[in-house]
Amino acid sequence: MEKQKYYITTAIAYTSGKPHIGNTYEVVLADAIARYKRLEGYDVFFQTGTDEHGQKIELKAEEAGVTPKEFVDKVSGEIKNIWDLMNTSYDKFIRTTDEDHEKQVKKIFKKMYAKGDIYKGHYEGMYCTPCESFFTESQLVDGKCPDCGRPCVPAKEEAYFFKMSKYADRLIQYIKDHPEFIQPESRKNEMMNNFLLPGLQDLCVSRTSFKWGIPVDFDPKHVVYVWLDALTNYITGIGYDCDGDSTEQFKKLWPADLHLIGKDIIRFHTIYWPIFLMSLDLPLPKQVFGHPWLLQGDGKMSKSKGNVLYADELVDFFGVDAVRYFVLHEMPFENDGVITWELMVERLNSELANTLGNLVNRTISMSNKYFGGVVEDRKAAEPVDDDLKAFALEVPGRVTAKMDKLRVADAITEVFSLFKRLNKYIDETMPWALAKDETKQDRLATVLYNLVEGISMGASLLEAFMPETTERILKQLNAEKRGFESLNVFGLYPSGNKVTDKPEILFARLDVKEVMEKVEKLHPHVEEPAAEEKAGIDLEPKAEITFEDFEKMQFQVGEIISCEAVKKSKKLLCSQVKIGSQVRQIVSGIKAHYTPEEMVGKKVMVLTNLKPAKLAGVLSEGMILCAEDEEGNLSLVTPEKEMPAGAEIC
RNA sequence: GGCGAGAUAGCUCAGUUGGCUAGAGCAUACGGUUCAUACCCGUAGUGUCGAGGGUUCGACUCCCCCUCUCGCUACCA
Numbered sequence: 001m002e003k004q005k006y007y008i009t010t011a012i013a014y015t016s017g018k019p020h021i022g023n024t025y026e027v028v029l030a031d032a033i034a035r036y037k038r039l040e041g042y043d044v045f046f047q048t049g050t051d052e053h054g055q056k057i058e059l060k061a062e063e064a065g066v067t068p069k070e071f072v073d074k075v076s077g078e079i080k081n082i083w084d085l086m087n088t089s090y091d092k093f094i095r096t097t098d099e100d101h102e103k104q105v106k107k108i109f110k111k112m113y114a115k116g117d118i119y120k121g122h123y124e125g126m127y128c129t130p131c132e133s134f135f136t137e138s139q140l141v142d143g144k145c146p147d148c149g150r151p152c153v154p155a156k157e158e159a160y161f162f163k164m165s166k167y168a169d170r171l172i173q174y175i176k177d178h179p180e181f182i183q184p185e186s187r188k189n190e191m192m193n194n195f196l197l198p199g200l201q202d203l204c205v206s207r208t209s210f211k212w213g214i215p216v217d218f219d220p221k222h223v224v225y226v227w228l229d230a231l232t233n234y235i236t237g238i239g240y241d242c243d244g245d246s247t248e249q250f251k252k253l254w255p256a257d258l259h260l261i262g263k264d265i266i267r268f269h270t271i272y273w274p275i276f277l278m279s280l281d282l283p284l285p286k287q288v289f290g291h292p293w294l295l296q297g298d299g300k301m302s303k304s305k306g307n308v309l310y311a312d313e314l315v316d317f318f319g320v321d322a323v324r325y326f327v328l329h330e331m332p333f334e335n336d337g338v339i340t341w342e343l344m345v346e347r348l349n350s351e352l353a354n355t356l357g358n359l360v361n362r363t364i365s366m367s368n369k370y371f372g373g374v375v376e377d378r379k380a381a382e383p384v385d386d387d388l389k390a391f392a393l394e395v396p397g398r399v400t401a402k403m404d405k406l407r408v409a410d411a412i413t414e415v416f417s418l419f420k421r422l423n424k425y426i427d428e429t430m431p432w433a434l435a436k437d438e439t440k441q442d443r444l445a446t447v448l449y450n451l452v453e454g455i456s457m458g459a460s461l462l463e464a465f466m467p468e469t470t471e472r473i474l475k476q477l478n479a480e481k482r483g484f485e486s487l488n489v490f491g492l493y494p495s496g497n498k499v500t501d502k503p504e505i506l507f508a509r510l511d512v513k514e515v516m517e518k519v520e521k522l523h524p525h526v527e528e529p530a531a532e533e534k535a536g537i538d539l540e541p542k543a544e545i546t547f548e549d550f551e552k553m554q555f556q557v558g559e560i561i562s563c564e565a566v567k568k569s570k571k572l573l574c575s576q577v578k579i580g581s582q583v584r585q586i587v588s589g590i591k592a593h594y595t596p597e598e599m600v601g602k603k604v605m606v607l608t609n610l611k612p613a614k615l616a617g618v619l620s621e622g623m624i625l626c627a628e629d630e631e632g633n634l635s636l637v638t639p640e641k642e643m644p645a646g647a648e649i650c
Numbered sequence: 651g652g653c654g655a656g657a658u659a660g661c662u663c664a665g666u667u668g669g670c671u672a673g674a675g676c677a678u679a680c681g682g683u684u685c686a687u688a689c690c691c692g693u694a695g696u697g698u699c700g701a702g703g704g705u706u707c708g709a710c711u712c713c714c715c716c717u718c719u720c721g722c723u724a725c726c727a
Contacts (some may be wrong), residue, residue: 186655190722193653198723263721332663334655335720350676362686369685411676427691432684509687558716570651572726589726607727615726623727 002189003043007253008034009234011269012051012094013262015075016060021339022262022294024086024311025327029291030260031088032328036403036411036464040484042071045253047237049094050076051230053223058212068212072097082311087320088465094237096214096229104236105229106217106278109160109205111242113218117166117279123159123204124623153525160206161220165277168200174274174284182270183406184334187263191270204274231273234259235282242280256285263290289406292336294327309339313522317341317515319607321466322348322507328465329412341519347513356419357506360473362426364503370435370444375477377449377495380442385450388425389490392454394416396487399461412465422451452477453493459592460487469506476500557639558584558606560625563599565591566618574618575599579608580646587620593634605637605649 010030011018027048034046052072061071073152076095083090094101112118175181175188175196175379182188206222207213232240234256239247261269268476269288277284296309314323326344329351331337367373402411425447434444449494458474460482478497486492558577566572571589573596586606607623626634639647 186721189654194723197653267722335663338662346676354689358687358689360686362689364686366685423690424692426685427683430683430685435685503686505687507687509689523717528695570726587726611727613725613727616694618726 003041005036005252005257006034006042006044006045007238007256008037008044008258008260009237009256011259011265012049012096012230012233013079014054014056015050015052015072015079016056017075018310019079019082021309021311021314021323021327024082025246025294025331026260026262026291027083027088027090028086028324028327029331031086031090032324032408032464033258033260033403035089035467036399039460039464040400045092045238045249046090047092047094047234048088048090049092049233049237050079050096051094051226051233052076052097053213053229054226055207055210055212058210061212069097069584076098085310085320086324089467092237094233096233099235101233102214102361104240104242105214105224105232107242108232109214109224109228110217112162112279113160114274115279117163118160118205119163121159121161122159156223158208159204160216160219161202162205162228162275162279164200164203164272164275167278168196170278171271171274172196175270178286180287181284182266183287186241186334187270187290191267195267195271200271227268227272228276231268231276234273234285235277240282255283259285259288261288261290263292266290274617279501281503292331292334294331294339295336296339306626313343317518318348319507321469322352324466325352329409331409333407333409341515342512345510346517348507352415352507353509355416355423357596359419359426360455360476360506361422361503363422363448363455363568364476365501366431367448367499368501368503369453370431372597373498373501375449375452375493375497375499376445376494377453377491378442378445378492378648380446382429382443384425384428385446388421388450389455391421392457392490393488395457396461396484398637403464408465415458415461415465418461422454422458425454427493442535449493449495452479452499453491456480456493457482457487457490471481472504472506476503552609553607554609555625556580556606556608557603557645557647557649558586558608558622558645559645560602560604563596565596566615572615572618573599574620575624577604577606577622577624578645579606579622584608584621585619586624587615587618588624588626590624590626590634590636594636602636603638603643603645605639 008030010026013023030046030048034044036166037044050072057072058068061068064071066074072095074591076097080093083093096102096105109118153292164447170190175192179185179188182191203612205225205228206216207225208222211223213226214229216222216224219385235250235254238253239250240254241247241250259269259273262442266288269290274284276498311323316325322344326339326347327337330339330343330347364373367375395414398414398417399411402408402414429447431444431447434440455473456477456479459470459477459479462473463470469479477493477499479493482492556579558579560575561578561583563573566574566587571591571593572587573594574585574587577584577586584606605625610623613623625637627637
């Protein structure tokens with residue numbers, strides 16, 4: 001019987017910098033699923049890679065004084081090294097700068113254009129460079145990008161658009177007919193309610209504002225929008241050709257069985273990507289899983305907070321498999337998971353060192369002590385063995401059930417339940433007591449045989465999650481790795497085999513204090529803001545203005561005499577601001593950073609001749625100015641010396 | 651503001667179509683054991699199952715209404 005195929009992908013990593021542990025998690029998760037499917041007997045193809053185009057990279061390369069290609073070569077190499085370090089078993093590492101990918105993207109764009117799904121138009125509006133996105137004036141937040149909060153510049157571009165609306169109904173129907181398509185299911189509602197049901201906007205799929213991208217074949221001053229470029233990696237990587245000359249591999253593998261992605265890019269994978277595929281007359285992927293994020297203790301990881309964890313650092317401390325174990329096991333299915341050094345140590349000690357490592361160690365020690373390492377099934381069974389065997393034989397099915405639902409963390413727990421059961425078996429049978437009774441030698445041998453056999457089965461099931469550990473255990477036991485088909489029998493360990501006479505410690509226990517001291521040395525706890533101030537924040541320069549332009553704006557000092565939250569809104573505070581002799585009502589989106597109480601009495605900088613507008617139904621007559629850092633933290637701008645309300649700022 | 655998810659033991663959570671004294675893991679306490687990496691095994695807990703009301707013989711589970719948290723989204727200068 002031919003093996004059933006299973007095609008799994010991760011999102012391709014953006015080559016703007018070194019990936020943190022959260023990015024790494026995704027690849028490890030995909031790897032665990034891929035490896036498990038292989039164990040089950042599937043013909044698995046696992047693709048990952050790097051997304052290398054876009055203005056952000058063009059800018060980064062310029063900063064670094066290298067060409068974009070040199071820049072992405074370096075970063076892509078670093079990313080690949082980390083994927084390798086984590087022992088991920090990908091079959092293909094695609095780069096969007098690969099020649100065949102670029103060639104195919106050009107053809108795809110052309111085909112969509114020829115088909116009429118892409119048309120030429122104009123885009124006018126505010127452009128956010130880092131996000132490479134256009135917004136209408138009304139979409140902006142405080143005049144800034146609604147996604148990243150950075151300033152936008154007015155821009156007008158000739159651009160190509162994709163007719164999303166043409167396929168919207170089909171996509172809605174598809175999602176309704178395939179409840180498994182979007183996982184976790186809660187995300188499905190978000191996509192339906194926020195985008196599909198209200199009506200899809202056409203998507204701008206080309207850019208002229210930068211060069212580092214795949215040029216549009218028939219109009220080379222345009223480059224293909226990064227998402228159209230990036231998403232198609234899933235088909236170009238396995239040999240798709242839109243002229244009908246696709247490889248056998250493509251015909252076999254497509255549609256993908258699972259796209260594994262972060263929850264932040266679900267929209268691209270469950271709306272735009274399926275529609276692109278419809279345009280190409282290709283079947284849609286079977287499932288898209290938007291996994292949650294791995295956060296570090298005190299909030300989302302970010303470089304400027306200085307709390308970024310990198311895979312290679314963690315590996316230095318704990319080893320590859322401990323890190324794999326941690327990220328896979330500590331990550332819930334729907335909610336974000338938390339990783340800290342302390343938690344890492346705790347898990348390593350209790351689960352890996354105590355439960356698993358110690359089990360293997362004590363079993364091998366006893367075999368050596370009592371039988372010179374020879375493990376023999378002398379068939380001196382007792383009723384207590386039946387329960388152990390039954391338990392062991394049930395485990396593979398339970399693990400598979402969890403894996404089928406992508407509940408990887410729960411699947412690991414199932415594997416470890418076997419190790420716990422084996423520890424209990426030792427207490428039930430008390431080998432050390434049997435050893436003292438000469439008439440119980442056969443029984444003792446049988447008990448040890450059952451232990452070695454049970455551990456062999458558990459170790460084999462562990463392979464998807466901790467491949468290196470599986471190997472190490474089996475080597476020490478002198479056992480073969482078991483495929484799925486040989487996990488349904490208890491007693492396949494070759495009777496008479498000899499285990500190693502020098503059991504190595506699988507996982508050494510670590511002392512939290514010592515680890516934390518080392519971490520402290522590695523990352524001295526400097527106050528981050530200082531470092532950040534030094535680095536400063538570079539903004540995309542706006543167009544030059546004249547003095548007359550400046551003079552049009554009237555800035556004055558305003559004193560906040562009262563302030564309250566705007567009831568119908570989450571972000572807004574409504575302040576009464578004294579400016580000269582008059583009092584104005586100004587609404588500001590700063591609720592997350594200031595309480596109404598602390599606003600009162602503050603002297604702030606106000607843009608007073610801004611056209612009044614209604615926000616959340618409340619009139620706002622001006623704008624209170626704030627400084628904003630990269631995190632979106634706001635700070636009111638106040639006069640350095642005492643100034644009366646109404647003083648002009650010029 | 652719209653849509654959605656959630657609130658259960660100190661912590662992290664599980665509780666399938668309403669039904670036996672509400673569960674697991676970690677942490678805590680106590681007991682057992684010594685083969686082993688001061689490890690392993692067992693026992694014990696504690697819960698107004700977010701607040702209030704309703705339906706029912708019976709509600710953690712269904713309905714209504716609050717409060718709070720979270721996600722997505724939106725015309726929040």
